[in-house]
Amino acid sequence: MTGVEVRDLTKRYGSLTAVDGLSFTVRPGAVTAFLGLNGAGKTTTMRMMVGHVTPTRGGVTIGGRRYRDLPRPTTVVGAMFDAASFHPRHSVKDHLRIYAAMGGHPDGRVDDLLGLVGLAGAAGRATGALSTGMRQRLNLATALLGDPRVLLLDEPGNGLDPEGAAWLRSFLRGLAAEGRTVLVSSHVLADVQQVADDVVVIGRGRLLAAGRLRELCGAEPDVLVRTPDAAGLRAVLVAEAELVELTGPHDLRVRGLAPARVAELAAAHGLPVHGLTAEQPTLERLFLGLTGAAA
Numbered sequence: 001m002t003g004v005e006v007r008d009l010t011k012r013y014g015s016l017t018a019v020d021g022l023s024f025t026v027r028p029g030a031v032t033a034f035l036g037l038n039g040a041g042k043t044t045t046m047r048m049m050v051g052h053v054t055p056t057r058g059g060v061t062i063g064g065r066r067y068r069d070l071p072r073p074t075t076v077v078g079a080m081f082d083a084a085s086f087h088p089r090h091s092v093k094d095h096l097r098i099y100a101a102m103g104g105h106p107d108g109r110v111d112d113l114l115g116l117v118g119l120a121g122a123a124g125r126a127t128g129a130l131s132t133g134m135r136q137r138l139n140l141a142t143a144l145l146g147d148p149r150v151l152l153l154d155e156p157g158n159g160l161d162p163e164g165a166a167w168l169r170s171f172l173r174g175l176a177a178e179g180r181t182v183l184v185s186s187h188v189l190a191d192v193q194q195v196a197d198d199v200v201v202i203g204r205g206r207l208l209a210a211g212r213l214r215e216l217c218g219a220e221p222d223v224l225v226r227t228p229d230a231a232g233l234r235a236v237l238v239a240e241a242e243l244v245e246l247t248g249p250h251d252l253r254v255r256g257l258a259p260a261r262v263a264e265l266a267a268a269h270g271l272p273v274h275g276l277t278a279e280q281p282t283l284e285r286l287f288l289g290l291t292g293a294a295a
């Protein structure tokens with residue numbers, strides 16, 4: 001089992017601290033979403049994991065070893081960055097064959113991967129003629145050439161259409177189910193919510209939260225109430241709820257009260273309720289709360 005340990009990772013560019021004393025772990029067998037606003041330091045952190053950028057302080061180990069100490073790094077870690085470049089006239093298959101040769105991976109792996117990422121039909125196409133979604137798939141295939149236990153994927157969902165995004169989610173789940181360590185940076189929170197087991201949230205290079213998505217989002221759902229007397233019900237609920245928000249002429253959002261308690265209080269005051277739904281807390285709420293506080 002190969003996890004990733006980030007310890008006191010720091011990167012300064014002149015007076016700018018892009019990554020600031022970051023510590024977290026990424027566990028095997030799970031998809032971990034790496035989240036932060038633009039410029040938060042996600043790419044810099046991931047580049048330090050694979051030695052593209054030298055930390056000012058601190059470091060990263062993968063299965064207990066630094067990237068540069070791994071004897072055949074691409075068999076341990078597969079990394080994919082947004083700005084990956086392809087030779088535009090190379091075919092998809094040639095691109096993979098060249099990278100396979102460089103990494104010392106068997107040529108037969110290329111056809112397997114083309115099938116796995118859904119590019120078998122585009123094997124002969126020039127990489128310069130690929131759609132963004134196909135480029136992402138080719139990037140992913142390149143990262144997977146060495147059958148690595150650890151995948152570090154920087155914004156792999158960028159430019160994917162809804163079908164591609166759904167495909168990527170199930171692909172990532174499959175990699176985690178095989179026991180691999182999967183770290184995925186993203187800013188599409190709805191996509192992440194559907195796929196991630198764990199999240200690491202950073203802001204201005206600092207850690208804001210890390211842990212199981214379910215625990216961080218909180219177990220308590222908001223309760224959405226539909227009532228013809230929203231103002232009247234609101235007046236009753238505010239005494240016990242953490243928050244009661246009027247979201248429409250006949251709609252309330254209640255936080256900090258169980259649905260049953262909302263119904264009891266309404267009944268006790270003779271207020272009609274036409275609908276009551278529990279809404280699971282979203283990653284977006286957590287994220288905006290954290291990054292808003294950091295800003």
Ligand SMILES: Nc1ncnc2c1ncn2[C@@H]1O[C@H](COP(=O)(O)OP(=O)(O)OP(=O)(O)O)[C@@H](O)[C@H]1O
Pocket residue numbers: 013016018036037038039040041042043044045
């Ligand atoms: N080579 C560099 N020289 C100077 N500043 C840099 C360099 N690389 C990154 N930065 C700065 O470090 C900060 C973090 O950038 P980084 O690309 O890691 O953020 P990010 O979270 O990946 O953002 P995005 O989501 O926009 O890609 C930014 O302010 C960026 O401008």
